[in-house]
Amino acid sequence: MMDLLNDGERLERELTPEPIAAPAMGSLLLHGVLAGGLFAYAIIGGLFHHNFWGSPGAGGAIQVSLVSSALPLPSDQPPNQNVLSTETPSKAPAEPAPKAKQAVDETAIPIASKQKPQPPQKQTAAKTSPHQPQPRQDNRAQYGEQSGSSMPRATQAQTGSIGPTSVSEGDFGSRFGYYVDGINRKMATSWYRPEVDPRTPKGARVYLTFTINRAGNPSNVQIDRSSGSTTLDRSCQRGVQRVDTFGPLPTAYNQSTLKVSYYCEY
Amino acid sequence: MKAFFRILPVSFVVLACLAGSGLSAQDWVHTGTNLGNDRIRLAAADFKPVGQDPQTPALKAAFDATLYNDLNSAGIFDLVSKSLIPQATPGSPQEINLPQWSATPSNAAMVAFGALSATNGRLVVYGWLFDAHNTVSPQVLGKQYNEVASQDMARTVAHRFADEIILRLGGGINGIAETKIFFVSSRSGTKEIWEMDYDGQNEHAVTHLGTISISPRVSPDNSRISFASLGRDGWDVRMYSLELGRMVNFPAGTAGGSNQSPAWSGDGTKIAFSSSRSGDPEIYIADASGGNLRRVTNFRGPDVAPCWNPRTNAQIAWVSGRTGLPQIYTMDQDGANIQRMTDGGYAISPSWSPSGQFLTFSWNRKYGPGAPGGQDIYVMDIASKRWLQLTHEAGSNDFPSWAPDGRHIVFERAIGGHSQIWSMLADGTEQHQLTHTGNNFMPNWSWK
Numbered sequence: 280m281m282d283l284l285n286d287g288e289r290l291e292r293e294l295t296p297e298p299i300a301a302p303a304m305g306s307l308l309l310h311g312v313l314a315g316g317l318f319a320y321a322i323i324g325g326l327f328h329h330n331f332w333g334s335p336g337a338g339g340a341i342q343v344s345l346v347s348s349a350l351p352l353p354s355d356q357p358p359n360q361n362v363l364s365t366e367t368p369s370k371a372p373a374e375p376a377p378k379a380k381q382a383v384d385e386t387a388i389p390i391a392s393k394q395k396p397q398p399p400q401k402q403t404a405a406k407t408s409p410h411q412p413q414p415r416q417d418n419r420a421q422y423g424e425q426s427g428s429s430m431p432r433a434t435q436a437q438t439g440s441i442g443p444t445s446v447s448e449g450d451f452g453s454r455f456g457y458y459v460d461g462i463n464r465k466m467a468t469s470w471y472r473p474e475v476d477p478r479t480p481k482g483a484r485v486y487l488t489f490t491i492n493r494a495g496n497p498s499n500v501q502i503d504r505s506s507g508s509t510t511l512d513r514s515c516q517r518g519v520q521r522v523d524t525f526g527p528l529p530t531a532y533n534q535s536t537l538k539v540s541y542y543c544e545y
Numbered sequence: 546m547k548a549f550f551r552i553l554p555v556s557f558v559v560l561a562c563l564a565g566s567g568l569s570a571q572d573w574v575h576t577g578t579n580l581g582n583d584r585i586r587l588a589a590a591d592f593k594p595v596g597q598d599p600q601t602p603a604l605k606a607a608f609d610a611t612l613y614n615d616l617n618s619a620g621i622f623d624l625v626s627k628s629l630i631p632q633a634t635p636g637s638p639q640e641i642n643l644p645q646w647s648a649t650p651s652n653a654a655m656v657a658f659g660a661l662s663a664t665n666g667r668l669v670v671y672g673w674l675f676d677a678h679n680t681v682s683p684q685v686l687g688k689q690y691n692e693v694a695s696q697d698m699a700r701t702v703a704h705r706f707a708d709e710i711i712l713r714l715g716g717g718i719n720g721i722a723e724t725k726i727f728f729v730s731s732r733s734g735t736k737e738i739w740e741m742d743y744d745g746q747n748e749h750a751v752t753h754l755g756t757i758s759i760s761p762r763v764s765p766d767n768s769r770i771s772f773a774s775l776g777r778d779g780w781d782v783r784m785y786s787l788e789l790g791r792m793v794n795f796p797a798g799t800a801g802g803s804n805q806s807p808a809w810s811g812d813g814t815k816i817a818f819s820s821s822r823s824g825d826p827e828i829y830i831a832d833a834s835g836g837n838l839r840r841v842t843n844f845r846g847p848d849v850a851p852c853w854n855p856r857t858n859a860q861i862a863w864v865s866g867r868t869g870l871p872q873i874y875t876m877d878q879d880g881a882n883i884q885r886m887t888d889g890g891y892a893i894s895p896s897w898s899p900s901g902q903f904l905t906f907s908w909n910r911k912y913g914p915g916a917p918g919g920q921d922i923y924v925m926d927i928a929s930k931r932w933l934q935l936t937h938e939a940g941s942n943d944f945p946s947w948a949p950d951g952r953h954i955v956f957e958r959a960i961g962g963h964s965q966i967w968s969m970l971a972d973g974t975e976q977h978q979l980t981h982t983g984n985n986f987m988p989n990w991s992w993k
Contacts, residue, residue: 350971454682526713
């Protein structure tokens with residue numbers, strides 16, 4: 280190729296310094312804009328708080344509860360959803376509300392469908408103790424109007440129908456009624472109702488059978504009669520499998536195992 | 546014909562097997578949900594004194610009081626008040642009139658009764674537990690005890706009988722009447738490790754080191770106590786043998802830095818503790834003999850107060866200050882799978898429940914100047930992170946420790962500069978003060 284520039288022009292071109300002032304200023308300006316933009320983003324972004332660690336505030340307990348876990352203690356009221364009784368504690372311990380005596384209207388004609396069902400015998404029996412000294416009230420949660428206990432407990436006072444424990448052949452139930460009661464209590468802890476699909480019809484029952492060995496460990500859980508709801512069936516099965524031991528079999532019972540037929544009613 | 550005779554013995558065997566499976570004489574029980582579960586209404590009768598020995602009344606008083614107290618604090622019984630039970634003191638199954646006990650006003654479902662005699666320096670106790678609703682075969686338990694006659698043994702026998710009753714009626718969970726609580730007391734002038742029965746009786750000192758010893762943790766087999774002690778070179782994790790009655794070596798706990806808050810794994814083979822030998826307190830795990838030391842955490846910020854999952858022996862909960870204020874975390878014992886449990890506030894001193902499901906710890910959810918905060922004991926379900934506040938506005942509550950039955954928690958309460966040890970049920974009810982002398986701290990419930 281022919282060199283279009285002669286020597287003088289080439290030298291001049293090589294010796295002329297490259298114009299850097301304008302590009303340098305432009306570069307500085309661009310960097311400044313970028314840095315300023317980052318700075319502004321950091322400042323303004325910091326004004327809008329993001330919750331990286333979950334919801335802020337004191338009541339941040341997550342309410343998802345898929346696994347059954349209950350303190351192995353009896354309780355008189357069912358668990359409520361408050362994580363703390365109330366955020367506004369009352370000034371003085373709340374007085375227990377006096378039982379409102381229902382005025383019996385002599386002239387009222389009782390309506391059959393509106394009759395209140397009789398309270399179960401067991402509950403009235405437990406209340407006939409007027410001489411009991413009041414239990415010490417110190418350090419009890421007397422805040423607000425509701426006792427705070429969102430943790431499920433082993434035994435809740437059952438409000439459902441209380442039918443007799445049916446006992447079949449063999450006299451285990453009549454000889455060792457306390458052990459059957461123990462099975463009921465343990466299963467009440469370990470069967471977890473929220474596992475069941477809420478569309479299951481009320482009163483649906485699944486019948487299971489399992490075997491208890493001498494040490495009280497359940498095994499061989501089978502579904503005897505399904506309730507029609509697979510979630511109820513599975514949750515009842517899991518409830519039995521969750522139990523470590525029902526307690527050693529009674530010493531006076533001389534078989535090596537006990538077969539139990541258990542129903543879970545939704 | 547020949548073929549028929551050849552298979553005959555085989556067919557006999559097969560038939561015999563099929564028939565045999567139907568012959569297993571098992572009993573069947575049918576039961577189900579929604580059948581009503583309440584506390585068991587138990588009547589603990591005064592035991593009948595037998596014999597004329599002058600020691601008997603005093604021993605019987607101690608036995609009766611201890612038995613009543615044990616059953617009352619078990620958490621699963623509705624104990625019939627002493628003023629409601631029938632006046633009779635039956636001493637044997639022939640003497641008891643069950644309908645009297647199951648009728649009002651006592652309405653007992655179960656009756657514990659028996660006879661006690663102290664003759665020739667031997668304390669002999671017969672105890673029965675009867676089902677008051679079952680007149681045909683009421684006996685649930687029948688026990689006999691024969692020990693040296695002394696106040697201590699009267700209490701011990703009562704503890705044993707109460708434990709049997711709790712085991713039978715409490716769904717297979719052992720009673721805690723014979724367990725011990727180890728704690729720190731400064732009543733002798735220096736902070737030493739002390740031991741007492743679970744009901745606060747029989748307090749006595751275990752260590753006599755003359756220096757500051759804190760955070761005692763007893764081993765699962767009740768043979769050794771590990772604790773942190775201030776020595777010449779700073780805080781060391783040291784070991785005391787209850788069997789030998791003297792200090793034993795724990796080499797891993799005496800390296801440089803501050804070594805504190807030891808924790809035994811449920812099988813008694815490993816000890817986790819916090820050490821600042823690398824400059825920053827981290828969690829280390831060593832064998833119970835002190836060898837095989839390895840580091841488990843590696844984060845800036847203090848990592849202290851580990852405790853093991855006693856069920857799986859594969860997880861550790863501990864307190865970490867990596868985000869600023871101390872929070873509770875759990876991880877696997879190799880340091881993986883770190884999960885944060887508390888979402889704010891000031892959370893310290895975790896203790897893992899024996900069932901592996903719950904953590905109890907001390908938490909100040911609204912921590913900060915001017916905030917209406919209080920240090921309270923909480924129980925949290927690990928899987929769902931639901932929590933329950935157990936103490937409310939009564940002093941500063943710290944260092945909770947689970948009882949082996951999962952129903953009781955012992956903790957330290959500080960009011961106005963004085964610290965005492967309290968125990969309560971795991972739902973926050975039945976709070977009772979256990980220690981009354983001097984200042985007492987950092988309780989630890991034994992494993993059995």
